[in-house]
Amino acid sequence: MSRIWPQxxxxxxxxxxxxDNHYGANVPTTAKPTTRGPKIINDLGSPLIPDVAAHxxxxxNVNDGLTSQDADFLAYQAxxxxxxxxxxxxxxxxxxxxxxxAAAAALGMSGVSYVQDLGFLKVAVLGCDSTxxxxxxxLNAPGSGGQIDWxxxxxxSDPDTPYAVAFHQPLNDTVGRDAPADQFRSIDxxxxxxxxxxxxxxxxxxxxxxxxxxxxxxxxxxxxALASVxxxxxxxxxxxxxxxxxxxxxxxxxxxxxxxxxxxxxxDDSGGERIEVRFRDHGAxxxxxxxxxxxxxxxxxxxxxxxxLEA
Amino acid sequence: xxxxxxxxxxxxxxxxxxxxDVIASIEELTQVVPFATVTATTTAAAWIAPxxxxxxxASLLSYGANIPASTVNYWSxxxxxxxxxxxxxxxxxxxxxxxxxxxxxxxxxxxxxxFDNVPFDPVxxxxxxxxxxxxxxxxxxxPPQWTAPLLVFRYEPSS
Numbered sequence: 001m002s003r004i005w006p007q008x009x010x011x012x013x014x015x016x017x018x019x020d021n022h023y024g025a026n027v028p029t030t031a032k033p034t035t036r037g038p039k040i041i042n043d044l045g046s047p048l049i050p051d052v053a054a055h056x057x058x059x060x061n062v063n064d065g066l067t068s069q070d071a072d073f074l075a076y077q078a079x080x081x082x083x084x085x086x087x088x089x090x091x092x093x094x095x096x097x098x099x100x101x102a103a104a105a106a107l108g109m110s111g112v113s114y115v116q117d118l119g120f121l122k123v124a125v126l127g128c129d130s131t132x133x134x135x136x137x138x139l140n141a142p143g144s145g146g147q148i149d150w151x152x153x154x155x156x157s158d159p160d161t162p163y164a165v166a167f168h169q170p171l172n173d174t175v176g177r178d179a180p181a182d183q184f185r186s187i188d189x190x191x192x193x194x195x196x197x198x199x200x201x202x203x204x205x206x207x208x209x210x211x212x213x214x215x216x217x218x219x220x221x222x223x224x225a226l227a228s229v230x231x232x233x234x235x236x237x238x239x240x241x242x243x244x245x246x247x248x249x250x251x252x253x254x255x256x257x258x259x260x261x262x263x264x265x266x267x268d269d270s271g272g273e274r275i276e277v278r279f280r281d282h283g284a285x286x287x288x289x290x291x292x293x294x295x296x297x298x299x300x301x302x303x304x305x306x307x308x309l310e311a
Numbered sequence: 312x313x314x315x316x317x318x319x320x321x322x323x324x325x326x327x328x329x330x331x332d333v334i335a336s337i338e339e340l341t342q343v344v345p346f347a348t349v350t351a352t353t354t355a356a357a358w359i360a361p362x363x364x365x366x367x368x369a370s371l372l373s374y375g376a377n378i379p380a381s382t383v384n385y386w387s388x389x390x391x392x393x394x395x396x397x398x399x400x401x402x403x404x405x406x407x408x409x410x411x412x413x414x415x416x417x418x419x420x421x422x423x424x425x426f427d428n429v430p431f432d433p434v435x436x437x438x439x440x441x442x443x444x445x446x447x448x449x450x451x452x453x454p455p456q457w458t459a460p461l462l463v464f465r466y467e468p469s470s
Contacts, residue, residue: 028414030428038430042367046467048338256416256428283427285338285368285465 024069058215059089204233375458
């Protein structure tokens with residue numbers, strides 16, 4: 001019996017992206033987050049899965065913003081080894097049951113927005129300024145002292161350090177841009193952020209912003225734009241979506257959907273600045289299906305992709 | 312969880328790969344067990360652990376017609392660990408999957424019916440040398456038979 005080396009080439013520069021967990025969702029047993037989460041933990045115990053720089057939880061950590069759901073999520077999250085980074089999503093204060101700040105505090109975050117220094121990269125976790133009766137993530141306009149200003153100030157004050165932004169919602173027209181309608185797509189209303197033009201202004205002006213990490217769309221890992229390179233203003237960045245271990249299609253919760261997550265490695269050496277992206281199916285315990293080159297032929301999936309961060 | 316030192320490859324060693332040039336991700340050992348056709352509630356021994364190990368994944372196949380999902384006529388298939396302690400056999404459930412239409416999955420003939428999304432008991436999945444893995448096919452109502460079922464499971468050596 002032969003075995004291969006782990007496919008994550010540089011784990012100390014790798015972020016493990018875990019999209020929308022939705023702890024507390026009342027769904028059939030085999031689809032429940034409380035069933036699927038332990039499969040991830042069990043898989044991470046495999047001797048061939050490397051420890052990584054951080055596990056990044058990209059929002060919608062719980063389903064209805066309830067304290068009881070927080071407890072289940074936090075108990076699950078605590079089982080991930082090493083550094084954990086948590087971002088907020090709309091479901092963390094769903095239907096306005098609590099403020100974003102209250103959700104952040106309940107989930108152990110130091111604020112709705114904060115910076116995590118990983119040495120090779122800083123992660124700017126971006127939250128929102130307010131919510132409404134539906135649990136929307138509302139960002140205030142630039143110049144109002146809100147989260148967009150916080151992001152711009154953070155990037156401006158540390159211009160020589162590469163940053164990734166972890167924000168629940170993707171930039172418009174990135175992930176899922178060519179996807180069929182049975183997926184949540186960033187081109188659809190409600191599935192990209194509410195101030196895309198303002199955020200793009202910040203991105204274009206701050207060349208130390210290198211990665212935009214998102215959740216929200218539950219995108220299956222074979223999406224042709226799950227990871228992409230985008231030139232915004234004068235800045236070229238990588239946009240990577242963390243998929244979701246919960247379910248992946250807008251048509252509803254499929255009981256036996258793969259339990260997906262994404263590994264992204266940020267490299268900047270003699271080989272150039274680039275990201276490597278890999279895909280894990282924690283249920284099947286394998287490096288799973290990845291980005292397809294064409295929706296017309298999903299057999300073209302790439303199980304590891306390297307994307308240069310160059311215009 | 313112990314800290315591991317993985318076998319890292321040099322940065323840049325990976326380039327975009329197509330499905331044609333990716334090698335299999337073989338991360339555990341694999342065992343294949345054929346069974347006789349199952350028509351009613353049945354237990355059958357599958358394996359004796361040759362050394363301490365952890366059962367981490369399993370798939371079944373029915374080499375016959377489909378078994379439709381149903382809430383009335385369905386199978387409940389249980390992977391169990393049997394421990395014989397001086398003649399006293401105790402069983403513990405590793406994982407259960409059904410063909411119920413609401414919480415389980417239909418069995419497509421001659422296709423993978425796996426336990427990928429089913430929780431494995433973190434204690435029971437660990438076998439000591441000499442522990443037995445068995446399969447319990449339990450019926451509710453009168454579901455169609457499992458035809459010459461094949462079990463493929465994966466395991467990791469453990470200490």
